Amino acid sequence: MAEQKTTPELDLSEQRRVRREKLSALQSAGQDPFCQTRFDWDMTSAQIREDFDALEGKAVKVAGRLMSKRGMGKVSFCDLQDRDGRIQLYARQDEMDEDVYKAFKKYDIGDIVGVDGEVFRTQRGEMSVRAKNIVLLSKSLLPLPEKFHGLQDRELRYRQRYVDLMVNPEVKKNFVVRSRFIKHVRDFLDGRGYVEVETPVLNTISGGATARPFITHHNTLDIDMFMRIATELPLKRLIVGGMDRVYEIGRIFRNEGMDPKHNPEFTTVELYQAYADFNDMMDLFEELLSSAAQKLLGTYCVQWQGEDIDLTPGWPRMTMAEAVKQYTGIDFMAISDDAEAVAAAKGIGVELAETADKTWGNALYECFDQRVEEKLVQPTFITMHPVDVSPLAKRSPKDPRLTERFELFICRSEMGNAFSELNDPIDQKQRFQKQVELRDKGDSEAGMMDEDYITALEYGLPPTGGLGIGIDRCVMLLTNSDTIREVILFPTMKPMD
Numbered sequence: 001m002a003e004q005k006t007t008p009e010l011d012l013s014e015q016r017r018v019r020r021e022k023l024s025a026l027q028s029a030g031q032d033p034f035c036q037t038r039f040d041w042d043m044t045s046a047q048i049r050e051d052f053d054a055l056e057g058k059a060v061k062v063a064g065r066l067m068s069k070r071g072m073g074k075v076s077f078c079d080l081q082d083r084d085g086r087i088q089l090y091a092r093q094d095e096m097d098e099d100v101y102k103a104f105k106k107y108d109i110g111d112i113v114g115v116d117g118e119v120f121r122t123q124r125g126e127m128s129v130r131a132k133n134i135v136l137l138s139k140s141l142l143p144l145p146e147k148f149h150g151l152q153d154r155e156l157r158y159r160q161r162y163v164d165l166m167v168n169p170e171v172k173k174n175f176v177v178r179s180r181f182i183k184h185v186r187d188f189l190d191g192r193g194y195v196e197v198e199t200p201v202l203n204t205i206s207g208g209a210t211a212r213p214f215i216t217h218h219n220t221l222d223i224d225m226f227m228r229i230a231t232e233l234p235l236k237r238l239i240v241g242g243m244d245r246v247y248e249i250g251r252i253f254r255n256e257g258m259d260p261k262h263n264p265e266f267t268t269v270e271l272y273q274a275y276a277d278f279n280d281m282m283d284l285f286e287e288l289l290s291s292a293a294q295k296l297l298g299t300y301c302v303q304w305q306g307e308d309i310d311l312t313p314g315w316p317r318m319t320m321a322e323a324v325k326q327y328t329g330i331d332f333m334a335i336s337d338d339a340e341a342v343a344a345a346k347g348i349g350v351e352l353a354e355t356a357d358k359t360w361g362n363a364l365y366e367c368f369d370q371r372v373e374e375k376l377v378q379p380t381f382i383t384m385h386p387v388d389v390s391p392l393a394k395r396s397p398k399d400p401r402l403t404e405r406f407e408l409f410i411c412r413s414e415m416g417n418a419f420s421e422l423n424d425p426i427d428q429k430q431r432f433q434k435q436v437e438l439r440d441k442g443d444s445e446a447g448m449m450d451e452d453y454i455t456a457l458e459y460g461l462p463p464t465g466g467l468g469i470g471i472d473r474c475v476m477l478l479t480n481s482d483t484i485r486e487v488i489l490f491p492t493m494k495p496m497d
Contacts, residue, residue, distance in 0.1 A: 015143045019108055023139050031103075033136040039063050039114035046084035048119055052127050055119040062087065062129055063114045063137065065166065066107060067144075076105065080115065080129075085169065088128040089115060100133055110140030110166075158485050159493055174479045174487050177296060181475055182249060184292045185269050192284075194245040194271060199234035201227060201251070205448045208232035208392070210435075211254040212444045214264075227253040231270045232392065232466065233453050236421060239272050239464050240456045247271035249471070256445075260483040261413060264492045267471040272421070276465035278393075278404045281418040282381050285408060285467055286313055289379075289415070289474060296478060304411045304477050307377050315379040317406075320368050323382055327372045332364045355443040361386025361401055376409040391431040391447060393419035410477060418467040425457035 026032060041063040048055055048062075064082035071077045074093040079086045093101045107113065114137050117129040145167050157164040157171075164171050186196065204223065206213040208230030218225050231248045238246050249269045256262065273280065290311045293300055300312040321332045328348055335341045341363035342352065350370045356362045365386050376382075385405040387395060393403035404420035422428050432454070438446035475487040485491040 016141060019139070019141045019143075022106060022108070023141065026136070026139070031136075033111075033139045036135070036137045039135070039137055041082075041114065044084040045080070045082050045087035048087055048129070049085075049127055052119065052121075056121065058119055059116070060119055060129060061114065061116050064112065065140075066109050066111050066113060067166075069107075069109060080113070081166070081169070088122070088126050089117070089131050089134075090120075090122065090128045091131040091134065095130065096132060096134075103136070104131075104134045107134075107136060108140055108143070110142070110144050111136060112138040112140070154485075155493070158491050159496070161489055171486075174475070174481060175489060177479050178471075178475045178487055180296050181292055181478060182471065184295060185249065185288065185469075185471075188288050188291065189245075189247050189269075189271060192245070194247045194273075195243060197235070197238060197243070197246050197248055198250070199228075199231050199248055201253075203228055205450050207447050207450050207453070209254075210389070210391070210445050210447065212256055214253050214255045229254050230468070231268070232468070233450060235270055235272050236461060236464065236466070237453065237456045239274050240459055240461050244274040244462075245272070258492065260485075261473070263472070263484050263488055266484070266488070268468050269471060270466070270468045272464055272466045274462045274464050277420040277463065278383070278406055278418050278465055281465045281467040282317065282383075282406055285416055285418065285469065286315055286379075288469075292474070293478060302477060303480050305482060307411050309378065309411060309477070311379060315381060315408075317381040317383060319384040319402075320364060320382050320386070321384065323372050323376075323380075324364060324367045327375055328367055330367060332360070332367075335360065338363075353443075355438060355441050357388065359386075359388050361388030365389045373409060373414075374412050377411055379408065379410045381406045381408055387431075390419065391435055392422055392428075394422045394424075395427070413473055413476075414470070415473050415477070416467060416469040418465065421461065421464040421466045423457060423461035423464065425454050428457055429454050 041061045043060040043062055045062070048060065062080060062082060064080040066078050067081045067086060068079040069076060076091045078089040078091070080089050091101065091104060114135045115129060115131050116133040117131045120128060120130050122128050145163065157168070190196070202216070202225045204225060206226040206229055209232065211229040213226040213229050215224050215226055229252060231250055235246055235248060247269055249267065251265055252268050253265050255264065258264065290300060290313045293302060293311045300310060302309050302311065325331045330344050330348065332341060335344060338359050341360040342358045345352065345363040345367050348367065348371060350366050352358060352362055352366055365388065368382070383406040384396060384402045385393065387401060387403050390403040390405050393405040396402040396404055405418065407417050408415040432447065432449045435447035436449050439448065472484050472487055475481070476484060479487060481487050
């Protein structure tokens with residue numbers, strides 16, 4: 001918050017000049033605030049408010065940023081903002097060293113101070129700290145955004161998250177929820193015998209998902225490398241090695257479009273469990289996310305994107321074909337011919353990508369993607385995806401065109417993806433080869449051949465269930481955020497220049 005309404009740019013420049021002059025004066029007097037090394041605070045604003053009756057009249061030390069100054073002459077009031085919130089400071093000249101008070105009067109909004117004082121309540125009933133001594137710990141050389149408008153420009157908020165957190169303290173709540181959600185995920189999985197591991201971010205092969213990778217170059221080895229688009233293949237190698245339950249929470253990088261649901265770098269948790277299948281993963285995902293809502297928010301009912309979402313366990317489970325039939329009327333299970341399936345899709349205005357094979361499976365998937373996904377509001381598991389779009393999932397023993405795979409959708413958004421993992425090395429190599437053919441046709445998102453992973457499968461991968469969850473999407477749900485940039489502290493931004 002600023003001392004005055006200062007909108008013209010020249011006025012901002014003048015404020016910067018004045019603040020630098022104040023800094024120079026302090027430095028010339030041997031009082032350089034940047035030479036302060038520490039301050040032994042012992043209380044936060046929240047602790048004072050929560051335990052005021054016991055603390056009233058007691059000495060405390062608080063530290064934080066000055067967010068406002070008011071009053072004239074021999075008495076001043078300030079709002080001090082620390083990690084927990086704000087507390088009012090009361091400074092009176094005849095209760096402090098005169099030189100300290102005079103120095104304090106010259107401090108600016110945004111300056112960081114340490115305060116020795118006493119907890120008390122003002123005549124107006126405001127819980128406050130009566131200052132006995134105030135020391136300048138760091139000088140703010142830029143004024144904070146104007147009092148009544150704050151930092152409202154979204155683009156600027158994301159670029160200058162440090163200012164956003166200062167002047168929009170409610171923003172911090174999203175990231176506290178994020179931190180607590182990630183801790184909940186760890187506690188949940190650790191309690192079920194999973195082991196947290198780390199796998200490479202840089203790889204010589206891009207694999208584990210259908211996505212366009214970022215490419216970098218390793219100078220010493222003189223080879224191009226790919227930033228990971230998934231953690232799947234290294235984690236399943238560990239299942240082959242006998243680590244029966246593993247997970248990784250990590251950053252993923254995809255060189256794709258940006259929109260309210262997508263950022264080029266994002267966070268997932270991928271987990272794998274030997275001797276389990278995709279049904280076990282559905283049960284686990286439902287329990288994990290519903291218990292997170294109950295633990296972090298105290299309720300199963302949340303609001304997101306203008307919808308009331310009920311996370312009470314017992315979420316519906318529909319095959320992709322059932323969902324397409326319900327919402328479009330096309331019964332793909334009654335169609336066996338590729339041409340007929342493609343014609344049915346075109347009949348409702350669905351087009352297949354030029355690089356995609358014109359198959360029954362691709363037609364089914366595109367009908368779902370283009371006509372059904374947007375209608376799924378309440379938590380719904382969509383199961384049995386076509387093999388054409390599931391190169392790492394096990395085929396259904398009932399219908400080889402389909403795989404034992406699901407995705408969870410909430411409020412038109414995919415929240416996670418899971419398989420009964422394909423453990424047949426011969427089938428897997430054929431599917432990799434199909435991805436290579438698609439890549440050769442110009443599909444930059446298709447996967448590559450991973451011979452070492454085939455070798456791992458040849459040693460034997462037990463029946464395994466795998467699950468990948470988008471951490472950012474889950475936090476968006478739990479914080480009612482309409483864009484992923486509200487739950488990533490430093491989202492990717494185009495340079496100002």
